[in-house]
Amino acid sequence: MKYVKLSCQFLLLLTTIIWFFYLINIDKKLSIYISNNYTYWVLFYAILLAGSLYDTCKDISQWAKASISESLQKKKVIRILKILKPSDKLILSKFILEQSNEYFFNPKDTSIDWLTACKLMYPTGTIRQDQKHGYRLSVWAQDYLSRNPNLLY
Structure with missing residues (x-):
């Protein structure tokens, strides 16, 4: 075309x-x-x-x-991002403060479900032996949070 x-x-x-x-x-x-x-x-x-x-x-x-x-x-x-609960901020701060691409969380956690539903995080498909699933932070969320880390406090 x-x-x-x-x-x-x-x-x-x-x-x-x-x-x-x-x-x-x-x-x-x-x-x-x-x-x-x-x-x-x-x-x-x-x-x-x-x-x-x-x-x-x-x-x-x-x-x-x-x-x-x-x-x-x-x-x-x-x-x-402005209505995040403290548990959501704790999860997101792990990505920003430690500058890691992937973290493993318990998929039964309600904060993980909510952040995934809001498309702030997405599952990677990898699973550790202790039944924790891998998650990555969305690129646009990571950019915005790294420029505005005050939203995580």
Whole structure:
């Protein structure tokens, strides 16, 4: 799909240059050819323009959607981090203070369930011999908490 987009934009640029040469009458043969096939040239140009505009609008909408989604996610995380219980803060502080990627916790702990449901932590799938499951802190939560460690006190 990427190559279709690039080729459409390249053809639009090439067609625009040809139109420009046609308008300033650089080449008589080109002017005669475009005059004879004017309807086809306009139709071809319109199709290329529509394809390029569609791709551009699609890219802009995807960028806007990602930006809005990231902003909403960040606000949600801030709200969740502000209402943490002391037991939740203790669990999260282990990741931040000791700068470890994975910790093992008892999966029956309600704080672990809540932090996993809020997507602050996720299970890694590793299990130790004492039946503790491995968990990692989400990347965005780790970034935010490492920049704002005061939320853990």
